[in-house]
Amino acid sequence: MGRWPCRRNRGCTVSAVPSSTPLKHIRGRLTADAPLAPLVWFKSGGAAEWLFEPKDIADLSDFLAALDPAVPVMALGLGSNMIVRDGGVPGVVVRLGKPFAKVAALDATTLQCGGGASGILVSSTARDAGIAGVEFLRSIPGTVGGFVRMNGGAYGRDTSEILVACDVVLRSGEQITLRVDQLGYTYRHSTLPDGCVVVSATFRGAPGDTVAIQAEMDRIAAAREASQPLRSKTGGSTFKNPEGHKAWQLVDEAGCRGLKRGDAQVSEKHTNFLLNLGNATSAEIEALGEEVRAKVKAQSGVELEWEIQRVGVTS
Known part of the structure; x- marks a missing residue:
């Protein structure tokens, strides 16, 4: 065939x-x-x-x-x-x-992580090995491949600070290794080529105390629980933080807290999150995001940029 x-x-x-x-x-x-x-x-x-x-x-x-x-x-x-x-x-x-979801400590400061490994697994493995500095990954609901491609970050840190290198399968099938300085990192962006797949990454932290590392992970988990709608159908942070601004604050000041379109809603708990309250279509969710962008632009003059990836074709 x-x-x-x-x-x-x-x-x-x-x-x-x-x-x-x-x-x-x-x-x-x-x-x-x-x-x-x-x-x-x-x-x-x-x-x-x-x-x-x-x-x-x-x-x-x-x-x-x-x-x-x-x-x-x-x-x-x-x-x-x-x-x-x-x-x-x-x-x-x-x-x-699962074959790509393994994490192992290579030495006292370095982790080898499969592209399908979750942030929780990476941070927990680091804790058990006494490696500090990657606790922030505990708060990002994604995988290593996504962290590397999007320079994922939270709580003042991002992937570019801990990445040493990544292994990538290009669209052609060629396997290559790229150092962190070859990825052209900026805020929530890399220059990884389209169609490639990140299959593993090497992260480097610093020697740390397991009790202190767990305490930091607990602090981050509690902060997320208190501020984000974790038990809802959502897509995480919707818009990038513009230079000198916080996206959630701009959305709130534009009067968008709780704004709805069909079953899509701007979260009342955290205004940089969009929610699917039940049977929202993707078209409704995306249209709500565009409405928020327009209201923020009209109110503050700031043009919000999508952080959420929007993929595929409209029906």
Whole structure:
């Protein structure tokens, strides 16, 4: 089998795997028309044309090398900072599962982390190894791959401060290692190429006391619980903090606290969070965000920039 049907446009085909490499050689799991709403925090949006869950790095590399270069590829972590549009995501969505979710201490200050490992696992492993400085990852509901790509951060720290290097599978299937100084980091942004997948990262902290590290993790967890709508269907921080401003404060001052559109709402607890109160569509959530941006612009003159990724096509 050398071609897959293109489920978004009837009559076309997506050249995916050449006949010399049959699909049966893929060792991971490949699913057509895979619903993405259950995999993202907003619990809304359409399906992935194809969802690929590789068995290991070699499986991912071989798959991408065989895939038609014209087919778009997107990596998906925990789906915590993402709006999947209602028309779904064309091409291939790559989701890193358990084989990529391991974390190990290499020495007294260094951690090797799989691209699918959660911030909670990374910070807990660091604590057990007496490595301080990565506690802030406890507060970010995402995976290492997302932290690296988006320069994830919280509580005054971000990924660029602890990253040594990352291992990446490029869209071509080539495996490379990039140092932190090669990623062009700015606030919530890197220059990682489109279609690549971060499969592992090396983080470096500092020697620390496990009791003190746990105390800091507890402080961060309590602060999040007190200020954020953690038990809601949400997407985390919606807008980036503009230079010299706090996004939540601008949203609040523009009168947007509790603002609704259908089942989408601006959180009353933290105004930089959007909520799905029940059956909000992704279109409603995104439109509410755009309405907030317009109101903030009109009230303060500041143009908010989306922090949440918005992917896929409208229905």
